Amino acid sequence: MKEHCPPEPFALYPPCTLPDWDTKASVRTDRSPYTLPADLEHQLGERHWFVPDFMPYLDHPDIVLAGPSVVRRLEANQLVYFLDYTTVLEHKLVNRSVETLIHDELGVPVPCAVKTAALQLYTDEGYHALFSNQIAEQVAELYGIDNRSRPARRIRRLLERIQACSPADEAMVWFLIGFVSETIIAKELLSAVRLPLVSTVLRMFKSHLADEARHSRYFCDVFSHLWPLFDDCQRTLAATQLLAILEIFFESDTDWLKESLASVGLHPDTLEYITTRLQQPHAHQQRVRSGAKVTLQALFNAGFFNIAHNRHLFQNAGYIDA
Structure with a gap:
């Protein structure tokens, strides 16, 4: 583990607070x-609705051949999907976590300062x-775009995770969902604000970031x-749940993606080829390693991987090096 938690100026912040939140x-x-x-209309000649790097399937020959209007429509589909997912995630999952x-x-x-910052984060x-x-x-x-009623796969899978655990374990699982979500999203948003997006979308992503x-x-x-305050049972539960939650956060929603690709008239064989590639175990493993660097470093810093069982769990999953 060579990565580090976010660099300056974050390290200057008082711990467990949201400094200068009012301003x-x-x-x-x-x-x-x-x-x-x-x-x-003019902006869409040069700008994107969404981040092409988050849509690796855009380089498929059939999509390239279809032209810019199809690419923009697929970007719009992905943007609406991402924003609908974000709306539910923030409101129903992250806020439940805090x-x-x-x-x-x-x-x-839990110290008073931590609770105050949690209320600010909730807002x-x-x-x-x-x-x-x-x-x-x-x-x-x-x-x-009217196929928005079904929650994103990630949301469904996380809620199923909650429903499957005992009432005594629910609070821990909720907390860990928020922990993972909030330590991976900044990297996603950072990639977004570095690209020429439609101005309103770019401004929103910058504020969010x-x-x-x-x-x-x-x-x-x-x-x-x-972490030092958790007992052995809580630590064992946290290790198992963290592994599962990380896996869920980096799964591909292939059912939705097939609908999106079909909306621009792509051949069913193309849909199958694209979604099959995204579901490869190695591709998923690499998404976790790349997208969860801050999460994994936070675990390392807290002493989570000092426990051999935890270290072996994550090594066996391919998320950290042996």
């Missing part, structure tokens, strides 16, 4: 509505759900604070 949180500072730009800290559900002492996530939904509604209406960078640091600190 830095997007819910406090955003003043303009998230409406699509008046020159949208409730475990606010209301002392984990059975270990942030509600705003992220709001602006994600606002943009998703506009893009969906523009393109007539600024908040999530602080949230990531917060959850790294909170995990480091809590």
Whole structure:
């Protein structure tokens, strides 16, 4: 494990807090509505709806041959899917996760400062759900995207994980879902803000990233604070659940992707080829290793991998080196 948690300026933050939240949180500072730009048609000549690097299937010859309009439609599909997923994730999962800290559900002492920051984070996530939904509604209406009622596979799988555990274990699993979510999303958003996206989308991602960078640091600190306080049973549960949660966060939603690709008239053989490649075990393993670097480093820093059983679990999964 050579990676490190986010570099400066995050390391300057007081631990387990969201410093200067009143002046830095997007819910406090955003003043303009998230409406699509008046020159949208012109922007789409040079800008993207979504990050092409997150859509590796765009380089398939059939899609390249289909031309820019098909590529933009697939980007729009992916953007709406991502924003709908984000709306549910932030509002129903991450906020439920921070409730475990606010209301002392984990059975270990949680300092007042940690609870205050958790309430601030809760407020942030509600705003992220709001602006994600606002943009998703506009893009969906523009393109007539109407297959939005089924929750994203990641959401369904995480909720199934909760439903399968005992009531005594639920709080821990909820907390770990938030921990993983908030320590992987900043990397995703950082890639987004480096590209020429439609101006409204880019502004939204920048606001989201600024908040999530602080949230990531917060959850790294909170995990480091809590890990020594957990008893052996809690630690064993956490190790097993973390492995499963990481796996879920980096799975491909192939059913939705097939619908998206079919919406632009691609041949069924092309759909099968693209989705089969994304489901390869090695591809999934690499997505975890690349996308969860901050999460894994936070575990390392907290002493999680000092326990041989935990280290072997993650080595056997291919998520860390032997």
